[in-house]
């Protein structure tokens with residue numbers, strides 16, 4: 001079995017995550033980090049999944065829609081090694097659900113265990129299809145580490161193999177989660193890839209430095225993206241987009257359509 005197949009197996013039926021070391025140079029990391037620091041200088045950009053310590057919310061900041069914030073992010077979202085792996089996991093016409101930064105400042109309290117979009121409201125289990133399971137992934141998360149992710153700085157906690165539980169972690173699961181979770185540790189430029197149905201969260205930052213990561217969400221082509229790429233991404237970025245970026249932004253996937261108005265009928269969905 002080649003490396004790519006092994007990595008896909010690790011995401012699907014293995015631990016649910018892996019780390020690829022040093023995909024991005026120190027120079028690229030600095031370029032991205034400088035922009036994120038400037039964009040999150042104000043304390044009002046509080047993060048998603050805010051944990052329980054609401055008086056410290058300003059110590060965890062989110063910067064959304066990074067494609068609009070610099071060419072470096074346009075480059076990062078198309079890294080060939082990541083694209084190849086995600087394409088094998090989600091099907092090679094996958095799209096971009098979101099690209100955002102999560103900055104946990106020193107003292108930031110971390111998040112509660114959760115699963116990611118589109119699974120993230122699976123606490124309303126009845127709103128999801130019957131028999132949903134991990135054999136048919138609807139998400140692949142990629143974290144680009146821009147600072148050291150260590151036990152002390154709040155490296156992401158993740159419960160190995162929990163993608164197979166196929167449910168949203170509740171407050172009664174938290175004790176077991178924190179006892180058994182592994183930590184996704186690494187250096188600036190390392191990249192973590194995980195299946196977003198695996199239970200995980202950012203942990204408290206007890207270090208003296210920021211812990212910033214770029215969170216990229218990839219989705220199969222037929223899932224609505226979480227950030228509205230077509231309306232939210234600036235026209236200059238779209239006009240200069242590579243064919244791959246156009247695919248990621250959803251321009252290649254033609255549905256929904258008003259099919260009775262389509263000239264020549266729908267040839268893609270034909271019966272063969």
Ligand SMILES: O=C(O)CCC(=O)C(=O)O
Nearest residue numbers: 048102155156201202213
């Ligand atoms: O930043 C992290 O370590 C995890 C972030 C995360 O899981 C999220 O915001 O959904």
